[in-house]
Every structure is written in structure tokens, then in C-alpha cells.
Amino acid sequence: MIEIREAWPGGPLRQFAKDRPNPGWGIPHASGGYAGSYVCRVCLKTAKGGVYTSSGVCESCHRESRAKSTPAYAITPILVEGENGVCG
Numbered sequence: 001m002i003e004i005r006e007a008w009p010g011g012p013l014r015q016f017a018k019d020r021p022n023p024g025w026g027i028p029h030a031s032g033g034y035a036g037s038y039v040c041r042v043c044l045k046t047a048k049g050g051v052y053t054s055s056g057v058c059e060s061c062h063r064e065s066r067a068k069s070t071p072a073y074a075i076t077p078i079l080v081e082g083e084n085g086v087c088g
């Protein structure tokens with residue numbers, strides 16, 4: 001049975017198996033079982049090229065999140081006139 005858990009506390013998700021599902025699966029792991037591919041935290045797909053260790057997401061999710069995030073220069077500060085405002 002393949003389970004998905006954190007590779008290390010706070011780290012990216014990774015497949016682990018006590019018994020090897022097939023001879024070519026994963027690599028022997030210090031925990032006694034076998035470790036498979038890293039799994040993206042967002043899409044939960046196994047990432048062949050690995051995942052970013054800082055965020056635990058795959059390449060495509062990483063790119064998507066970067067594209068969606070609001071660049072700093074696009075944020076316009078909203079000035080609110082308080083009770084002590086000079087207007088009025």
C-alpha cells in the first residue's frame with residue numbers, strides 16, 4: 001500500500017510504502033520501507049521532476065501561483081480620511 005506523507009516535518013509530500021509495490025518502485029528509505037516520488041501539495045500529482053522543497057508544489061503549480069499572485073507594484077494604497085482629516 002502506498003501512503004502519502006511529509007518527507008520530513010513541514011517538508012514536501014512524498015509516497016512511502018512498507019512493501020515495494022513493484023520491483024522498480026521507489027528507493028529504499030531509512031525508515032525501513034521505500035520512498036517513491038514526491039507529490040505536489042496543490043494538485044496531489046506525483047511530480048517526476050520533483051517538487052520545490054520550499055513550498056512542496058510541482059513546477060506547473062509553482063508557475064501558476066506566481067502568475068496569480070498580485071505583483072507588489074499593482075497594489076495601490078487606499079488612503080482613508082480619518083476623523084482628524086483636513087478635508088471638509
Ligand SMILES: [Zn+2]
Nearest residue numbers: 040043058061
Ligand atoms: Zn502541482
